[in-house]
Amino acid sequence: MNDLSTILSEPVARLGATTITLGHALALGALVFLGLFLALVVALWRSAKARTIAAAEAADHARDAEARMAGILQSQAEMQGRMGAIADVFGARQAELNQSIGQRLDAMTGRLGQTMTEQTKSTHESLAKLQERLAVIDTAQGNIQSLAGQVVQLQAILSNKQTRGAFGQSRMEAIVADGLPMGAYEFQATLSNGSRPDCLVRMPNGAPQLAIDAKFPLEAWNAIRAADGAEQQKIAAQAFRRDIEIHVRDISEKYLIQGETQDTAFMFVPSESVFAEIHENFDAVVQKAHRARVIIVSPSLLMLSIQVIQAILKDARMREQAHLIQGEVIRLMEDVARVDERVRRLQTHFGQSAKDIDEILVSTSKVTKRGQKIEALEFGESEAEVRGGGPAKAEAGVRVADSKTGQLRLRVVEGDD
Known part of the structure; x- marks a missing residue:
């Protein structure tokens, strides 16, 4: 025992001033072991309790799962x-x-068949119309080719100065002949100085004649159209301006004769485009022509001028026939006076007839009144004649007049006088 006590009291460690012996260490170890044992027991108890609770919960979960499975199976059966x-x-x-779908497909097939039939028919009709239009186009193409040939001929005409003058002359003659009566104009007439303008329009009341020239110079104009560069166009424009000025001077010198022709003359340009180009780009030439008393006219302006001259001629003819119109008006007034006299006579007859009608109405009124008095008389036989078979005696103071037929009986009652 002493050895054991010695062993237990033998120091093992030192903590500061405290000496830890083997007994202390063993006691501490025993306490630690006891604590661990108690902790192990508590842990085992808690683990057993947790397992019990888990088993109960598992059983509850199993019952819930079985119930849910039964519900799922029932739902599955209902779902099935x-x-x-x-x-x-x-x-x-x-x-x-x-x-x-079958019915609709059948109907759609029928409609598709009908539509295809209609489309085929429409396609055939369209092709037939297309063929007709192609035939028309072929005809139009032939006309265009013919027109192209005529344009080529016209170009050939315009390229020749003589034929070009004839072309302008023909256009001018057509306009003048359509607007003026025969005898109001003359083509290629000769003036007193020997010049021959293309047309002379005779003005009314002995006024001087109007000269029209149709020989317009187109060579320089064609040169302007054919020029490529600016320099060539400038040269062609100068030549064109010079030709027009020379032509205007010739017209002014040849066709403006005092007392024989008008103070102004017309220079006919047979193209509206050329006329517009002259007034747009050659204003100086136009001003010189005006100063020279030469008016540049296009086909439309010439037509308008001819219409004005036609109106002047009509007015002159009306003035010439004024005395005839005045005589007709005088005779018309005489006829109106005779009609007035006859109407007045008829009015007198109507007045006399109205007076006679009034007198007739007075007579008929008297006849009507007398008829009413006659209606107041007695008709038929008297009672005395009926009873006695003869005429009754007249009462005192009463005169009776019998008719021959015996149906009318008048009673005249005399007075007391």
């Missing part, structure tokens, strides 16, 4: 029933849908 019903409904609907 519903799926069967839905399958039946879908089958019926699918059959109806197939039938409807």
Whole structure:
């Protein structure tokens, strides 16, 4: 025992001033072991309790799972029933849908066939119309080719100065002949100085004649159209201006004769485009022509001038016939006076007739009144004649007048005088 006590009291460690012996260490170890044992027991107890609770919860979960499984199985059975019903409904609907689709396909096939037939018919009609239009186009192409040939001929005419003058002359003659009566104009007439203008228009009342020239210089104009560069166009424009000025001077010197022709003359340009180009780009030439008393006219302006001259001629003819019109008006007034006199006589006759009618109305009024008095008389036989078979005795103071027929009986009652 002493050895054991010695061993237990033998120091093992030192903490500061405290000496830890083996006994202390063993006691501390025993306490630690006891604490660990108690902790192990508590842990085992808690673990057993937790397992019990877990087993109970597992059982509860198992029961819940079984209940849910039963519900799921029941729902599955119901779902299978519903799926069967839905399958039946879908089958019926699918059959109806197939039938409807078949009917629609048949109808669509019929419509497509009809549409294809109509489209084929329309296509044939369109092709027939297209062929007709192609025939018309072929005809128009032939006309265009013919027109192109005529344009080439016209170009050939315009390229020759003599034929070009004839072309302008023909256009001018057509305009003048359409607007003025025969005898109011003369083509290629000779003036007193030997000049021959293309046309002379005779003015009324002995006024001087109007000279028209149709020989317009187109060579320089064609050169302007054919020029490529600016320099060539400038040269051609100068030549064109010079030719027009020379032509205007010739017209002014040859055709303006005092007392024989008008103070102004017309220079006819057979193209509206050339006329517009002259007034747009050659204003100086136009001003010189005006100062030289030469008026540049296009076909439309010449036509307008001819219409004005036609109106002047009509006015002059009306003035010449004024005395005839005055005589006719005088005779018309005489006829009106005779009609007035006859109407007045007729009015007098109507007045006399009205007076006679008034007198007739007075007479008829008297006859009507007398007829009313006659209506107041007695008709038929008297009672005495009926009873006695003869005429009754007249009462005192009464005169009776019988008619030959015995139907009219007048009673005249005399007075007391």
